[in-house]
Structures are given as structure tokens and as C-alpha cells.
Amino acid sequence: MDTFFPRCEGLDRSKQLRVSMSWKAIEQQLTSLYGAEGARDLRAELEMLSVSTSGERANYELNEKSASLIVYANSVVDSTAGKSPLKSLEGFLQQDSLAEAFPVVHILPFYPWDTDRGFSVEDYYKVHPDYGTWDEVKEIANSVRLMFDFVANHASISNPLVQNSLIARHLDRDDARYERYKDYEDYVIAFECNDLPDESDIAALSRPRPASVLSPYVAYEDPDGFLKARLGKDVDEEEYLLGVGYVWTTF
Numbered sequence: 001m002d003t004f005f006p007r008c009e010g011l012d013r014s015k016q017l018r019v020s021m022s023w024k025a026i027e028q029q030l031t032s033l034y035g036a037e038g039a040r041d042l043r044a045e046l047e048m049l050s051v052s053t054s055g056e057r058a059n060y061e062l063n064e065k066s067a068s069l070i071v072y073a074n075s076v077v078d079s080t081a082g083k084s085p086l087k088s089l090e091g092f093l094q095q096d097s098l099a100e101a102f103p104v105v106h107i108l109p110f111y112p113w114d115t116d117r118g119f120s121v122e123d124y125y126k127v128h129p130d131y132g133t134w135d136e137v138k139e140i141a142n143s144v145r146l147m148f149d150f151v152a153n154h155a156s157i158s159n160p161l162v163q164n165s166l167i168a169r170h171l172d173r174d175d176a177r178y179e180r181y182k183d184y185e186d187y188v189i190a191f192e193c194n195d196l197p198d199e200s201d202i203a204a205l206s207r208p209r210p211a212s213v214l215s216p217y218v219a220y221e222d223p224d225g226f227l228k229a230r231l232g233k234d235v236d237e238e239e240y241l242l243g244v245g246y247v248w249t250t251f
Contacts, residue, residue, distance in 0.1 A: 023043060023046075023047060026043060026046070027039050027040065027043040030042050030043060062104065066103065066104060067101060067102050067103070067104075068102060068103075068104035068105065068106055068147070069093075069098075069102040069104070069105045069106065070105075070106040070108065071089065071105065071106070071107060071108065072107075072108045072117075072118070073085055073086060073089075073107055073108065073109075073110035073118070073127075073128065073131040073132070074130065074131055075089070076088045076089045076092045078091070084131060084132035084133070084136060085130070085131050085132060086110070086127075086131050086132030086133070086136040086137060086140065087132055087136050087139075089105075089107075089140060090136065090139050090140045090143070093105065093140065093143060093144060094143065099143040099144050102144065103144055103145055104144060104145045104146075104147060105140065105144045105145070105146055105147070106147040106148065106149075107137075107140075107146070107147070107148045107149075108148070108149055109121060109148070109149045109151050110127050110128055110131050110132075110137070110148065111123060111124060111126060111127065111128060111151075112126055112127075112128045112129075113128065113156065114156045114158065115156070115251075116154075116251055119149070119151055119154050119251075120154065120155065120156040120251070121151050121154065121155045121156055121159055122155075122156045122158050122159050123159060123160065124150075124155075124159075124161075154250070154251065157217070157229065157230060157231055157247075161184060161187050161188075162187065162188055162229070162247075163228065163229050164181050164184035164187070165184045165185055165186070165187035165188045165190070166188065166190060166217060166219050166229035166245070166247065167181050167219050167227045167228070167229055167242065168181035168182055168184050168185040169185060169190060169192075169219070169243065169245065170219040170242040170243030170245075171227075171242065177227065181227075188247055188248065189247070189248035190217070190245050190246065190247040190248065191214070191245055191246050191247075192243075192245050193244060193245060193246065196214065196246060197214075202214070207250065209250075209251065213248060213249065213250060214246040214247070214248060214249070215231050215246065215247055215249040216231065216232060216233045216244065216245070216246055217229055217230065217231050217232065217244070217245060217246070217247050218230060218232060218233060218234065218235055218241065218242075218243075218244050219241075219242040219243050219244070219245075220235045220239045220240060220241050220242055221239065221240040221242060222238075222239055223238045223239065227242065231247075231249075
């Protein structure tokens with residue numbers, strides 16, 4: 001999949017936010033996970049993300065005296081005014097100079113979700129319609145430094161990235177549809193039924209869940225010709241089975 005952000009040629013480093021580790025040290029940490037080439041690409045994207053468009057707030061440095069407010073996207077609700085929760089949150093921060101008291105606001109996941117109170121993300125490109133809009137998120141960022149949970153490693157089975165990844169694993173390379181899905185194949189950790197990890201390796205995992213870390217899934221073509229995947233082992237009579245396997249489901 002193409003990277004989302006441009007590279008950092010000509011980057012004005014005076015506008016970069018301060019980080020506790022040097023970029024070289026961060027790249028070394030990333031190398032252990034993604035290899036040298038992947039680490040270089042990720043470092044470039046992270047450096048670009050760290051650039052602030054506001055010269056005044058670019059010089060703001062967090063320290064042990066900084067206070068932050070952590071909220072769910074719908075923690076503040078003003079139903080009488082007909083405002084969305086995010087719009088209500090913005091108004092709440094403007095009251096009694098709260099934005100000055102809490103210069104950083106950390107909003108927990110505001111994407112569409114299906115389980116785990118927002119952390120099972122259905123689509124990273126959307127704001128949950130019950131919470132508000134991207135424009136309202138931007139408005140909050142006009143008065144405070146904004147943080148939020150990207151939750152890059154925890155997604156719903158219905159998330160397009162997960163769907164495309166599981167589907168790609170069960171399309172033949174000469175299938176005309178494979179070209180559309182191939183770049184997503186490694187976005188999730190999944191195994192074919194005849195290539196599962198050793199039970200001893202699975203048993204060595206420490207996790208606060210009674211169920212197995214691997215869940216069965218099916219990839220299939222529905223009666224309308226759409227390719228899909230879902231957790232479980234069975235397909236309906238009108239569905240065409242593409243393949244089965246097990247996907248890593250930490251939660």
C-alpha cells in the first residue's frame with residue numbers, strides 16, 4: 001500500500017516538535033521491527049507528522065507540570081442544544097479558560113467501531129457519525145494540542161484493511177481480482193489451517209483472555225459478487241467459499 005504522507009526533503013527542522021529520543025534512536029528501534037528499509041520510510045513519515053503548521057505552538061514543550069485531559073469522544077454531551085458530542089467538547093473547553101488549564105486534550109478513539117468501546121476500529125478514515133465530524137475535530141485542535149488513539153494495531157473484522165488482507169490470502173495469483181487486494185495481504189497476522197503455530201508457542205503467550213489468540217475465519221464471495229471475510233467457520237449455501245484460516249485476535 002502506498003504511504004500516506006510525503007517524504008521529508010526540504011523539511012524545516014526548526015518547526016519539528018521536540019521528542020525525547022533522537023530520530024536516529026527511533027529509527028534503530030523501528031529497524032528491529034520493520035527492517036532497515038521499512039524503518040527509513042517510517043522515520044521519514046513520522047518526521048513529517050511531527051511538523052507543526054503553527055509557529056507559536058511548535059515551541060510548546062510538554063513537561064512534568066503539563067496537564068492533559070483524557071476523554072471519550074462522547075464524554076461531553078449537550079443534547080438540549082442539538083450539538084454533536086465533539087462540538088459540545090469544544091464548547092466545554094472554552095468555558096472558564098479550560099483550554100488553558102488543559103493545554104493537551106487526548107481523545108480516545110472516535111472512529112466507527114463495533115466492540116471494545118471504540119478500540120475495535122471499523123474505518124480509520126471516518127469519524128463515528130454519533131460523535132461528530134472531522135471538521136469538529138479540527139476545531140478542537142485550534143485551541144489545544146490534540147492527541148488521539150490511532151489504534152493502528154487493533155481493528156474490527158469489518159475494517160477494509162482487515163477485509164482486504166484476509167481476502168488477498170485466498171485469491172489465486174492469476175485471478176484478475178488479486179491485483180486489487182495484493183498490497184494488503186500482510187496487514188494482519190493470519191495462518192492457513194495446515195500451517196498453524198505450535199501449540200507450545202501459543203501456550204507461552206501471556207494474555208488476559210481465556211480464549212485462544214487465533215480465531216477461525218472464512219473468506220467468501222456473496223451472492224452479489226462482493227468478496228468478504230468474517231469470523232467463524234461456515235458459509236451460507238448461496239455464498240462461494242474462497243478459503244478458511246485463522247487470524248490473530250489479541251482481544
